[in-house]
Amino acid sequence: MQTRRNFLALTASASLSLTLPRFAFNQAKSRTRVILLGTKGGPTLSSNSGRNNSATLILINDVPYLIDCGYGVSRQLISAGVALNRLRYIFITHHHSDHNLEYGPLLYNAWVTSNPIKIDAYGPTGLQKLTRDFFEYEKFDIETRIVDEGATDLRKLVAVHEFDRPGVVMQNDDVKVTSFRVRHPPITQSFAYRFDAKDVSVVISGDTADFPPLADFAKGADVLIHEAMYLPAIEKLIKQEGGKQRLRQHLMAAHTATEDVGRIAAQAGVKTLGLSHLVPGDDRSITDEQWSEGARKYFKGRIIVGKDLMEI
Ligand SMILES: [Zn+2]
Numbered sequence: 001m002q003t004r005r006n007f008l009a010l011t012a013s014a015s016l017s018l019t020l021p022r023f024a025f026n027q028a029k030s031r032t033r034v035i036l037l038g039t040k041g042g043p044t045l046s047s048n049s050g051r052n053n054s055a056t057l058i059l060i061n062d063v064p065y066l067i068d069c070g071y072g073v074s075r076q077l078i079s080a081g082v083a084l085n086r087l088r089y090i091f092i093t094h095h096h097s098d099h100n101l102e103y104g105p106l107l108y109n110a111w112v113t114s115n116p117i118k119i120d121a122y123g124p125t126g127l128q129k130l131t132r133d134f135f136e137y138e139k140f141d142i143e144t145r146i147v148d149e150g151a152t153d154l155r156k157l158v159a160v161h162e163f164d165r166p167g168v169v170m171q172n173d174d175v176k177v178t179s180f181r182v183r184h185p186p187i188t189q190s191f192a193y194r195f196d197a198k199d200v201s202v203v204i205s206g207d208t209a210d211f212p213p214l215a216d217f218a219k220g221a222d223v224l225i226h227e228a229m230y231l232p233a234i235e236k237l238i239k240q241e242g243g244k245q246r247l248r249q250h251l252m253a254a255h256t257a258t259e260d261v262g263r264i265a266a267q268a269g270v271k272t273l274g275l276s277h278l279v280p281g282d283d284r285s286i287t288d289e290q291w292s293e294g295a296r297k298y299f300k301g302r303i304i305v306g307k308d309l310m311e312i
């Protein structure tokens, strides 16, 4: 009986490998997945954009590595099929709120699941204070649940690793994560991250102005997720925001136009360019073609216009 079952299993797997299309076979082999959770740039919430604030998920051997915690990230993780008690690694690129507003609430949401696990959080200077301040903000609830429900102490579940210069952020058997300082004035500590897993390398730009040294950091990566601003729509956006000249100055000094994103991707020689942190991210009149045409002038590889919950 045992032998017959083995034989059946063998036959099944043999015929499977013969009939599976090549891409499915490659996908099965690939252990690293990249899923965009929030593709909108900026802190505003929009009722009709279909885009959440910034967050990107990398699954390596099924372990989640979360980059940025824009508002909505807890729900987006669940929608991507990641139960919050699996939350293990968090990386914050910089301390603009569209990247960290739900950082504390996400820790909390993971804690109140039935089996929370240890969480390591990495990010630039300020992350310790942000974490402490959130624990203070929810102190009453946290301490009530410890006494009343026998909960473990959330404050002991989270290890914060703060850094103020680029370099190796963490390393384990599956991946090496490196940070790189980008240009995002007036914030001086804004970082890109590079994830070198065994099968693929993925670079997340974070928020940055056009910054050619980023191309060296991203050299040879399989995937570059880069922020992108669509210049022709910026004037309309500024008008909507009441004609604030300061906003125009900030956008031009601190973010990257799609053409320049294409140049960086071409110079880096990546295979796939994913456009995310889209500005303006809630203008539905901008087509995918319009989002990608600027980058296409310089970059001949695969371009993906990011959408929430899209897997790259
Ligand atoms: Zn941002």
Ligand SMILES: [Zn+2]
Pocket (backbone or CB within 6 Å): 094, 096, 184, 207
């Ligand atoms: Zn920013």
